[in-house]
Amino acid sequence: MDVKTVCLGMLTDGPASGYDLKKQFESSFAHFFAAGYGSIYPALSSLSASGLVECEEVPQEGKPDRKVYEITDEGRQFLLKALENPSPCHKVRSEFLATMCFAHLMRPEDIQTVINNRLEDIARYQEMFRQFESEEMCDWPEGMKFVLGFGKAIAGTMQTYINENRHLLADEPSAKVATGQ
Amino acid sequence: MDVKTVCLGMLTDGPASGYDLKKQFESSFAHFFAAGYGSIYPALSSLSASGLVECEEVPQEGKPDRKVYEITDEGRQFLLKALENPSPCHKVRSEFLATMCFAHLMRPEDIQTVINNRLEDIARYQEMFRQFESEEMCDWPEGMKFVLGFGKAIAGTMQTYINENRHLLADEPSAKVATGQ
DNA sequence: TGCAGCATGTAATTTGTTACATGATTAA
DNA sequence: TTAATCATGTAACAAATTACATGCTGCA
Incomplete structure (x- = not known):
């Protein structure tokens, strides 16, 4: 399971931007799954290109458009398949x-x-x-x-x-x- | 600290081949540092090219030459420097x-x-x-x-x-x- | 006959990290 | 005025994984 799949999973909780997801990676997920903007933004672009999420651009003043991503039905199906792996790994690199x-x-x-x-x-x-x-x-x-x-x-x-x-x-x-x- | 440095550290225990080191990665190091042949062999080549280890080729019958690596003084110095990092990370990817x-x-x-x-x-x-x-x-x-x-x-x-x-x-x-x- | 162990490596690919690039707002 | 927060992204780089490639020995 890569950053892409975890982002997809986070989006089952409701629509969010890359910036929002980063905050989750820094808090509740921090102790077992790291990801920075450099992997989150490309992940969301890729998910969007595959039709697993949809993007709504919310214009803002003085800031870049906020891109809010929402999981699609196809995305949900894909996630469920990914969650079927019976032996997800648990790796430590210390x-x-x-x-x-x-x-x-x-x-x-x-x-x-x-x-x-x-x-x-x-x-x-x-x-x-x-x-x-x-x-x-x-x-x-x-x-x-x-x-x-x-x-x-x-x-x-x-x-x-x-x-x-x-x-x-x-x-x-x-x-x-x-x-x- | 990457695979290269850990290999160097393992060699402080005595000369060994890539194959030997792999066995250590599979046993005593397995719970916190993974490495396969695909990273060990290139690591040893690179260490050898930098003069941090020396390689002795031991001919064998029916098998490829066994390449036994030994850490050099320069290698020891390099390792000590690497060990000076005051905040080595401990990452989990689960x-x-x-x-x-x-x-x-x-x-x-x-x-x-x-x-x-x-x-x-x-x-x-x-x-x-x-x-x-x-x-x-x-x-x-x-x-x-x-x-x-x-x-x-x-x-x-x-x-x-x-x-x-x-x-x-x-x-x-x-x-x-x-x-x- | 087949598998595990010994023993080496390369090349392509995947993945993620780091640094760079921009720029307004707001609270201390 | 300075730092933090909001908000996006790209490009170069580093690193590791996976698959490929070879081939003998000894045991069951």
Whole structure:
């Protein structure tokens, strides 16, 4: 499933512009599917050319026309076919873990920095999940709740694991072992 | 960090062929960094052309020459520079989660199939982690243990989360609610 | 007889990323 | 005045996937 198909899926929720979809990719989808304008706009053009979506251009003052895309019946059919894949993949590409594999070649302070930055990143996701929980979540489809819950669970596990095991990689400089003083 | 850099890192463990590296990508690295022959061989050629590795061709009978690559001092320096990135990314690309977002458009039995297949995939990873734990693990660098433990923790959380929340997506056909029978 | 494993690679294609290009509005 | 938000897109580039291409050995 590529960006095109995910955009098509997002449009089942109602008409939207490329700009709108980008916001979804930055929020609810951010933890498992990345896409920038450079892939979203071409995706929408292509979907439009294939007749899977229709585009309505809404003129605006001082801004480019807002192009609002709406899924067609053909688009719905295409999406359903795409959703029939019985084994959709789940891929991780982690430069973080790759880096940690070679931690023994790094300076301890650099390892600490990498870990702290990762924890910050995780914290940002957790903040996002918290916001979703407090807000609109009730009227979302169950699948979306499942996916958000999934992300939250994984983020929590990562955080705990890293905190409990970072000592394996490098002892913190400030962690002076009891010196009896 | 691309395939090239990871190959370079793997070679710090000792000389190896493209075929050997592929086996690592299929085992200990499989849960966070994918690479096939189509990217490994070109990566090694390129590293060799840049002088970051050296290649020794070992003739064999009935097989193509085995090309054994060894990291050079220049290669080590290059790797250390690459490891200095303070914020290496950790990206997930999940067609599985994307599919689940649109579960309300799918047939319940198809949802079950997708979930069962995902659980099988997770189980395969867990089996792999178990094998590593029983074997050679002791002489591995701490970073590698950290990374394997990370994968194991995530796999466990996924499994538990999916089992505990799959009912949100579709009630199993056989799950007849207490009939008083 | 057939398949898995060993062992290498190339070429075409697909996909996505990054940088570039434009430009008005609004709040700090 | 400066940054963020709104709003679109293209073109060059980078990277990885897939299919293709070869061919021996050893086991079941």
